[in-house]
Amino acid sequence: MSVVSLSCRECGEQYALEASYVCEVCFGPLEVRYDLSGLDAAETRRKIQAGPASIWRYADFLPFDKPPRSALGAGMTPLLRADRLARELGLGEVWVKNDAANPTHSFKDRVVTVALAKAQELGYQVVACASTGNLANSVAAHAAAAGLESYVFVPSDLEEQKILATGVYGTKLVAVQGSYDDVNRLCTELSSDRDWAFVNVNLRPYYAEGSKTLAFEIAEQLGFEVPDRVVVPVASGSLFTKIARGFDEWHQVGLLDRGAPTMNGAQALGCSPVAQAFEAGHEVCRPVRPKTIAKSLAIGNPADGPYALDLARRSGGSIDSVTDDEIREGISLLARTTGVFTETAGGVTTAVLRKLAERGDIDPSERVVLVITGEGLKTLDAVRGTFDTTVVEPTVESFEAALSQDLLAAA
Amino acid sequence: MSVTVKIPTQLRSVTGGESDTEVEDAGTVGDVLDRLYERYDGLRSRIAEDGDLRRFVNVYVGGEDIRFLDGLETSVEDGDEVTILPAVAGG
Numbered sequence: 410m411s412v413v414s415l416s417c418r419e420c421g422e423q424y425a426l427e428a429s430y431v432c433e434v435c436f437g438p439l440e441v442r443y444d445l446s447g448l449d450a451a452e453t454r455r456k457i458q459a460g461p462a463s464i465w466r467y468a469d470f471l472p473f474d475k476p477p478r479s480a481l482g483a484g485m486t487p488l489l490r491a492d493r494l495a496r497e498l499g500l501g502e503v504w505v506k507n508d509a510a511n512p513t514h515s516f517k518d519r520v521v522t523v524a525l526a527k528a529q530e531l532g533y534q535v536v537a538c539a540s541t542g543n544l545a546n547s548v549a550a551h552a553a554a555a556g557l558e559s560y561v562f563v564p565s566d567l568e569e570q571k572i573l574a575t576g577v578y579g580t581k582l583v584a585v586q587g588s589y590d591d592v593n594r595l596c597t598e599l600s601s602d603r604d605w606a607f608v609n610v611n612l613r614p615y616y617a618e619g620s621k622t623l624a625f626e627i628a629e630q631l632g633f634e635v636p637d638r639v640v641v642p643v644a645s646g647s648l649f650t651k652i653a654r655g656f657d658e659w660h661q662v663g664l665l666d667r668g669a670p671t672m673n674g675a676q677a678l679g680c681s682p683v684a685q686a687f688e689a690g691h692e693v694c695r696p697v698r699p700k701t702i703a704k705s706l707a708i709g710n711p712a713d714g715p716y717a718l719d720l721a722r723r724s725g726g727s728i729d730s731v732t733d734d735e736i737r738e739g740i741s742l743l744a745r746t747t748g749v750f751t752e753t754a755g756g757v758t759t760a761v762l763r764k765l766a767e768r769g770d771i772d773p774s775e776r777v778v779l780v781i782t783g784e785g786l787k788t789l790d791a792v793r794g795t796f797d798t799t800v801v802e803p804t805v806e807s808f809e810a811a812l813s814q815d816l817l818a819a820a
Numbered sequence: 821m822s823v824t825v826k827i828p829t830q831l832r833s834v835t836g837g838e839s840d841t842e843v844e845d846a847g848t849v850g851d852v853l854d855r856l857y858e859r860y861d862g863l864r865s866r867i868a869e870d871g872d873l874r875r876f877v878n879v880y881v882g883g884e885d886i887r888f889l890d891g892l893e894t895s896v897e898d899g900d901e902v903t904i905l906p907a908v909a910g911g
Binding site: 419430431434539591593594596597598600601602607609610644647648693695696698710711 | 878
């Protein structure tokens with residue numbers, strides 16, 4: 410198999426494939442290193458197509474010697490052609506990758522599937538995470554399925570739907586009185602002295618690999634082709650950079666005729682450290698205190714900020730931000746043109762696509778993929794009050810009266 | 821006066837395994853770090869570069885990121901807790 414070691418992204422120092430995430434020489438992030446030279450393109454493609462209908466069909470590009478089994482799984486979500494959305498935005502070809510169609514309704518099932526498999530391989534009994542909500546749902550569910558004990562740390566002001574959809578799995582839910590960045594700091598401190606697998610702290614190098622499977626699926630679903638542009642939400646920047654990495658790895662092996670396309674990142678204006686640094690021409694992000702309805706993207710101190718900035722610039726893309734009102738409009742636009750109801754993060758992504766279209770950044774000949782990472786039912790407050798309901802008595806007369814008064818005209 | 825400094829796992833190989841330590845008579849976070857550099861051989865190059873902190877190192881005073889305060893010029897008082905942590909977690 411192709412997985413080799415952990416390697417520091419900054420200085421290249423090599424480490425064993427254990428639960429570590431920081432280079433001891435320079436404090437840079439560790440990443441999984443592979444040797445893909447032994448993979449034959451045609452054989453690999455056959456193996457993928459004959460593989461299971463989950464992320465494990467891409468096992469050659471995931472950090473395991475032997476593909477593990479996972480109880481809940483993730484992946485193989487629909488890629489939908491969104492012609493009505495494209496028409497409304499004056500674009501040629503738009504596709505929606507609907508990752509709300511995962512077991513706990515967000516892309517986090519991909520990263521958690523990989524992290525929990527690694528936690529089990531390394532012999533951990535307890536898993537944990539610092540979460541803005543979707544990860545909490547996912548860790549709680551996958552831990553329950555695997556029979557592992559779990560601790561889930563979230564900011565105490567999280568949306569009720571995300572709290573309820575986490576606690577139900579029997580996890581130990583810890584609501585921290587602070588922002589996500591406080592939660593993250595606490596978990597980083599706790600991971601120093603506890604023998605727990607924090608999926609996005611000490612297992613982060615493995616966890617992050619799961620995000621590459623979004624690129625693999627998009628490419629496979631397009632017939633082993635790379636789209637011209639991908640629009641992705643940015644919180645820590647990990648998903649954004651790993652999607653590009655996925656395309657690049659397949660290009661390296663010869664499964665694709667090119668690597669990562671133009672990469673556009675999407676942030677909420679109320680938490681836009683990466684978009685601000687992009688606009689200012691900075692190489693690093695200055696942390697911010699988040700204030701946005703897009704709580705799943707509310708990371709004020711993004712770990713992969715410098716790499717997200719570099720990727721956006723290198724690929725000819727950008728990192729843009731949108732207001733809370735634009736986010737609500739984005740949710741509505743996606744719902745009424747594609748039938749996909751997304752959470753606030755998807756509203757951010759859709760609104761940024763609209764912004765790029767209006768700005769003239771996207772050529773009508775381009776094939777664009779919009780990555781929708783989560784489910785609208787988790788952030789219902791965002792759509793409350795955005796439409797009217799017509800109330801009638803249970804009689805034909807009452808209904809017809811309402812109809813004739815144009816009360817239903819908008820429906 | 822003295823402040824407590826919490827050392828992350830990744831730096832304990834240079835602190836002889838110590839997970840926290842006391843620093844006396846330091847006025848700013850920069851002073852605190854300078855004392856630590858004198859005390860622990862090899863610490864400076866791990867977390868600092870060209871006189872500033874490396875970009876993947878976070879330092880907190882009382883749980884607050886020093887980039888929201890005055891950076892290395894942030895003043896410290898008796899009993900404060902200074903925490904050094906890797907920045908690459910989360911998300």
